[in-house]
Amino acid sequence: MRDEFRADLQIVSQLLVDMAEAIRAAMRQATRALLTADRQAAETVIERDAEIDDLYRHVEERVCNLLARQAPVASDLRAMITALHVAADLERMGDLADHVAKTALRRHPSPAVPAELRTVFTDMASIADRMAEKIGKVLAKPDADLAAELDRDDDTMDDLHKSLFAVLLGDDWPYGVETAIDATLLGRFYERFADHAVNAGEHVVYLITGEPAASAE
């Protein structure tokens, strides 16, 4: 029974690692679509979001199956509930990559991000990518220190988000309202991506330490 539980848990963990890799790839590609007006990259992200949703459903099915067959308690039960939370965060991160891709596509062949904002979006995307990478690592091999780094990464993301608004609200903003709306929504997508990475990290920390972390919001 115990060995069987371990084997099932391993499968669930692997599905979560697969999800983390998929959402990382999705956000990288969505960023490329955004910054280089790459139509094909955008379409790939949108098409492949269904695969991330499928992985989410697989996690749910596995966990429910495992709860029904094995009736785990204590830390084993906590691991199952954690898997559900983390999968929900990762699924939502996939949606956010999809939103970035759709914004890029809506403006294609024009770039959705004007020259003045390329640096800040490049930096936000770079933090998002780093956070997605860390979530993947932490899920493959629980590491409370690495998970805790996500909080600091999120602070950097918040600073970048503020600097985005500073550009939009500067007296010399040369674009109109439409570009500002796009940039506002895009900024929010990257920022929420980071929030969900922090949430997922907190769930993993809780699993390792048994101590709930403060909520990211």
Place this chain on the structure above:
Amino acid sequence: MRDEFRADLQIVSQLLVDMAEAIRAAMRQATRALLTADRQAAETVIERDAEIDDLYRHVEERVCNLLARQAPVASDLRAMITALHVAADLERMGDLADHVAKTALRRHPSPAVPAELRTVFTDMASIADRMAEKIGKVLAKPDADLAAELDRDDDTMDDLHKSLFAVLLGDDWPYGVETAIDATLLGRFYERFADHAVNAGEHVVYLITGEPAASAE
């Protein structure tokens, strides 16, 4: 055992109904704060968000406790997993009310919403309120038809959201980028509130019918 499960399930259901009422009250008050620059209403919403978070934690604890003690299977297990999903959606709806209140507060004593946008935000808030009310009813007494109405309400919300952008992008938009940014974010908060209501409704429908609904996104 069976009676005990029913009694526990009843407690979880009541917590979810309490959450639904709390998030409905929060969004009503946040809207008042927004449309009448009511500082105290905004502060109340922000303070009371912690109570919604507490309710969420209570649901999680109850469900985990129940899973550990009773090891439910089949539809009983499904009810537990559904409760976790619905609670997560409701908690997020509370966050979104909090975001609306914070936006109102940030602009206080100026109104965050200019005269040209009062109608669309009044209408969005009215749909949000109707959806929150329905979720509360559906949780108190499962009703697949009522839950299905949430989808139509969400279509109305999406139309309002589009009409908001039409005003922002009109040639005669008399305000600057800052007001457009606020309106963009506020529009997103109401629209996401509706999305989560739809998700919560779909989880309830799944519980009633055993058929997963298509995802809202």
